[in-house]
Amino acid sequence: MSSSDIFAPNNPPFKSLVAAKDGSNFTYTSLHERVPHILTDVINDFYAAVQNCTSEGTEAAAAEGKQLTSELSKLKHEMVTDKQLAPLEDDGTGDIAVWNNWLETYFSGITWYNAPFIVWEPYMYRRIATIFQRSQHWSSYDFFANKKESTFKASMVAVAKLCGRVDALTKETVNDLENRTKLHLAFVEMLQASLWGNQTDLSMFPDLSNEALEEMQARISSGENNSKIAANDTDKIWKIVSQLKDGRIDIVLDNAGFELLQDVLLAHWLVAVGVAKKVVFHPKRIPWYVSDVTNDDFHWLVNVIRDPSLVGATGLSASDEAALKSLGAKWTALLADGTWELKDELFWTGPYGYRYLPTEGKDAWEELVKADVVIFKGDLNYRKLVYDLEWPVSTPFVDALGPIASDPHAPAIVALRTSKCDTIVGIEPTRAEELFALRKDWMYSGQYGVIQLSPGRWNDRI
Structure with missing residues (x-):
């Protein structure tokens, strides 16, 4: 192919990197082990931050934090059980319509283990961001800042x-x-x-x-x-x-x-x-x-x-x-x-x-x-x-x-x-x-x- 060739995201000239069914490639290792571990760290670190919301006036932040922790756990469950990639909820950042249109147009109904690596991995990080961006008390929280x-x-x-x-x-x-x-x-x-x-x-x-x-x-x-x-x-x-x-x-x-x-x-x-x-x-x-x-x-x-x-x-x-x-x-x-x-x-x-x-x-x-x-x-x-x-x-x-x-x-x-x-x-x-x-x-x-x-x-x- 030449450098001027254009193709649709779901119809590339060579096979996309997808998790191997036999567990033999790095994409599988990432989806099965490495990335769930990262998400677990996010959940644990955030849970600790929520637990620290004990001073007067932070009860609402703590309550909301528990809900966000539940949403993060739900995301991890969807990943490890190979559910479909769900549409993203609007968080006001300005790009959710682009994301959802891209998902619907090119990867509608696709599951985690069938999605290309370059689809499910950025999707996961964008979805984590939406969970926090939509919140009242945690919208500016950088869940990776401590690391x-x-x-x-x-x-x-x-x-x-x-x-x-x-x-x-x-x-x-x-x-x-x-x-x-x-x-x-x-x-x-x-x-x-x-x-x-x-x-x-x-x-x-x-x-x-x-x-x-x-x-x-x-x-x-x-x-x-x-x-x-x-x-x-x-x-x-x-x-x-x-x-x-x-x-x-x-x-x-x-x-x-x-x-x-x-x-x-x-x-x-x-x-x-x-x-x-x-x-x-x-x-x-x-x-x-x-x-x-x-x-x-x-x-x-x-x-x-x-x-x-x-x-x-x-x-x-x-x-x-x-x-x-x-x-x-x-x-x-x-x-x-x-x-x-x-x-x-x-x-x-x-x-x-x-x-x-x-x-x-x-x-x-x-x-x-x-x-x-x-x-x-x-x-x-x-x-x-x-x-x-x-x-x-x-x-x-x-x-x-x-x-x-x-x-x-x-x-x-x-x-x-x-x-x-x-x-x-x-x-x-x-x-x-x-x-x-x-x-x-x-x-x-x-x-x-x-x-x-x-x-x-x-x-x-x-």
Whole structure:
């Protein structure tokens, strides 16, 4: 198929990822074990929050909380007993009609175990959000906030070391901008740091420690992780980025916490060296998956870097703390003067794959085409970019993207993804054979990554 081909969500050119009847694939494992466990954690954490509503004046919140807990339990029961995906109830966010029309048009009457992975999983997270959004007392409750924030709080020593490393690298690069080799090498390190930051996905790896994060950063700096990049278009991306002066880079965000920090540090570097005059971050408007970035998560991170005492950070030296505060102040200024901007279009938590952006996500697409380069972070963004199918792994990345690659106004699209699901494209056949020989689960182990490019309107300049 070519990059201009269009297909209906329920009639793709290759088989959708569906839970195997014999329980042999990652989709089945996710639906049968991993995701119900996540939902159980949501229920337990929320139940604890409700139990804490004991002070005067919170009786109504506690009573409503018990009802919401019951609704969450009902959702879990429907999932594990393979009921039909029910229409979503309107929560006032503005996208429920789109969701329900999509369900009725393409997947009417489908059950959890018969629905494609890319259908039932986003549906579950959107339905969780509706349960809270429709409430009177809990509409602003982020049911994943504790996980996101506690993991980051526990890794402040690693955070300080990473920030110190990038701050030094940035100053060194800025002081020698004529040295294109040094600039190139710094870009490679920053891009790979953003890639491997995607390993800190709380839905897959919930117990990351300071030591694990420091080891990950050491592997990035040493180049040890290069052998685990299954497809690497870094040099082609650099050919575009190196032509930019005061350009615009957009980043469609994935995980909060340590991964977001890596993305923010990349943006910091791009602005400091003059590649970008503007960076637009695209977070989620509602809590999404386990650790996806919301507006609140973004501002929380900047505030914590500016003032580590907000999380009671311990183990930091005086110089570490001063360096963090300096970076946090710079980032606050970049947000204040509009150099950095957040845009949380509803499309990112909608039902459609990204090939439908020009028709179903016009507001988001109109923003993206203003950018020179758009970086899509993480596994779900990748799956929505290529559509979650049993693609032949050698399918060109550009072809799998569909119309957003062939649109004459298309920006360069970069995918930075550590693979946590068994769909992938753009892998040379011999490379795929090597990886399958190393480990059968390489596509969903979270240990291998891709850096892939669709050049868009830059095609003739690389």
